[in-house]
Amino acid sequence: MMERVDVLIVGAGSAGLSAAAETTRHGLATMLVDGRSSAGGQFYARPHADPLEGLPEELLAGIDVERLELRLGTSAWGVFDNRAVGLSRPGASEVIACDALVIATGAMERPQPFPGWDMPGVIAAGGMQLLVKESGVAPIGRVIVAGTGPFLLPVAAQLRVAGADVHDFVEAMPRRRLAGLLPALLRSPDRAREGISYARALRGVRMHFGATIAAAEPGVLALSSGERLPWDVLCIGHGFVPRLDLARLAGLAIAGGAILVDDRLATSRSGVFAAGEVTGVGGAPLAAVEGRLAGLAVAECAGRWTALSEVRFRSARKTRARLLRFARSLWATYGAFPPLALATPETTLCRCEGVTLGDIQASSSFWLPEEGARAAKAMLRCGMGPCQGAMCLAAVTSAVSSRSQADWAEPRVRPPLGTVTVGEIGDTAAAL
């Protein structure tokens, strides 16, 4: 017999927690799962503590712990008919049925291949920030923070506070274009104050604007400007992209690299909702308000809607619109690079299988452009490694065709996602 819950939420970050607050408040039995060992997601990562300890009040406000089953260290590996979801944790796996499924799997660092990005010591800015926030470590030696996007500022500031020698800060956007952010910042005084505090924290760091990474060589970072900067640890960030593996597995409609949702956060599949950065990257406060909206929409579907729900829904929708405007002004200023913008023929695209851009170009005469990334996968194993294409899909797709990724059919993703042992899956086969 399959266990059943009213609501299953995958991802216990800002969006998932807020969704759980609304569904439990409306009396729905809710299971909230996350692969990490504490709730709060990347943004509220903190030293090891009780799962909910140290999270801000507003995020937890309204959570009815009697109706909440929080399962950490647990990841979703499959989505089957009737919203049955395969869950696993070390040594155990099971399939849970639910009336409503909320996907809140957040975002990941945008993979931006450049020569040397697979060298030891090159670490994604988000990953480095997690090391600092969760584990209390700091990088040793000469540190460079490089790439593009507003996220690099807090990372560089936090690394300095942690005692790291952040020597250089490299931002691809020209300095004069920062002025484009001023109108948005004037409307968001909190964000403006945040910006000023980063500027203070970075005093003394050499700032390089309008330069991109040409290559990371052992000990030297070459920039497009011709500058060559010594480094021991290189923190790289080029923005974030939604984590879509579970959405693809569930067969949800995806547009512009994000899960397609309506204004109630409902996806293309009945009873399946999505909230937070999987629907578009916009920061933790936006994710939280989307979680509330999704939780309220679930409550409405379950017939638990009250007059108060309506009030909360309207207020959350207004907040979402305001936060989306700020997010869009950031996107308009910073903009993403095309997937191969920094790659050379020698650059590794598929890190798992060690396939370079040159490897793909050299064999491209053996397939039709329409076969695209699938042919590259069959011939060169791109995307067949442990990450299942999470790191290389955009780059490989660009490499096999001049057409944009939007023109390609979404790749097929098959269960299991992530690492599940045969023994663990065997236990659940009977339930399916």
Added chain:
Amino acid sequence: MTLVARSLPTDTMIVVDGQRVQARIGESLASALLTTGRWAALYCGMGACYTCQVTLDGRPTLACLERVRPGMVVDSMSDR
């Protein structure tokens, strides 16, 4: 190649590739491995790239998502 240093003292031991190493309860396993100086296989640090996959107590595990517990036995897979 030691990439990071702890600001807090260690309080436990784990076994990495057959050798006992100092670690701190609750830090990420990736953090503990990085401070040994013999492992640098971390990239995204958030469970997407699988660069940091190790074997923990016999099961494939992402070092970045795991927190240190006393007595963990890790095969860092760095010779493969």
